[in-house]
Amino acid sequence: MLLTAMIAAAASAAWAINREYLPGIQWPEPPVVIPGEGGRPPSDAIVLFDGKDLSAWEPADTWPVRDGYFVEGRGDIRTKQSFGDCQLHIEWSAPTEIRGDSQNRGNSGVFLQDRYEIQVLDSYQNHTYPEGQAGAIYKQTPPMANAMRPPGEWNTYDILWTAPRFNDDGSLRSPAYITAIHNGVVILNHFEVLGETPWADVPKYTAHGPAPIRLQDHGHPVRFRNIWVRELKPIEGTRIHEPRFKDHDTGREWLVSEGEEPPAEGAGEAKTQAQVTREKCLPKNRLRLRRGDRR
Secondary structure, three states: OHHHHHHHHHHHHHHHHHEEEEOOEEOOOOOOOOOOOOOOOOOOOEEEEOOOOOOOEEOOOOOOEEOOEEEOOOOOEEEOOOEOOEEEEEEEEOOOOOOOOHHHOOOEEEEEOOOEEEEEOOOOOOOOOHHHOOOOEOOOEOOOOOOOOOOOOOEEEEEEEEOOEEOOOOOEEEOOEEEEEEOOEEEEEEEEOOOOOOOOOOOOOOOOOOEOOEEOOOOOOOEEEEEEEEEOOOOEEEEOOOOEEEEOOOOOEEEHHHOOOOOOOOOOOOEOHHHHHHHHHOOOOOEEEEOOOOO
16 A cells, blocks of 8 residues: 555656646736846936935935935924835934933934834933834834944845825825845834824824835934935736646646646646647737735
């Protein structure tokens, strides 16, 4: 019996090697993006600050620019361009001279879509409430780790932002999600944002579309440099047939819904490669898919 089972298992494994899953979606070639060298942005990035001026921001004259960086000034500043789903890179430094403690030390903030804050704060050996330290989604969750460099050294935030979606009546269809990396350390892993991030109110969502990135003036001389963003757009595919299996030994194909083994000859939907090819050439309604959709 053992020998019989081993032979059957070997035969099944050999057959499985010749069986291929065909998802039935035709994908376009991904666009080529040239990575940046030496800290430079990738080729498709929108540069928000290159060390020269704040022409991508408004107001552009209230935060002073010097020596390749700019310093927190009078009032918040916002990007002129609005964004939804995006990848954001930003570098910042708390003041070298340590003054104050808790929230009164190197405080600023990066607001995605003008209303969802990831905290900027000198959290190096500086005790404060966890959901208010550097890398926190303010008043919602602390970061998973404190990766802060000493005062005066440069920190990096690399952020993946999925914008919230709203129904036509303004109700929430899906919340925002954020993944953030602080100095190479994951501090937020696909965190579900609970809503806007006020200091005194309960987080909630209000319907909106793309919106600017905002930097907060909190009265502390925090420095910023090398800021760029990539708009994240899903790759769309076209369904050309229902998901199938293909037996490369016989050329037969059958629907996944019919099971992992081919139907008996003449039964069900098992077809030769020629039949399937003819089917693909027939006019049909084409379903637009995005990578990650399940249909």
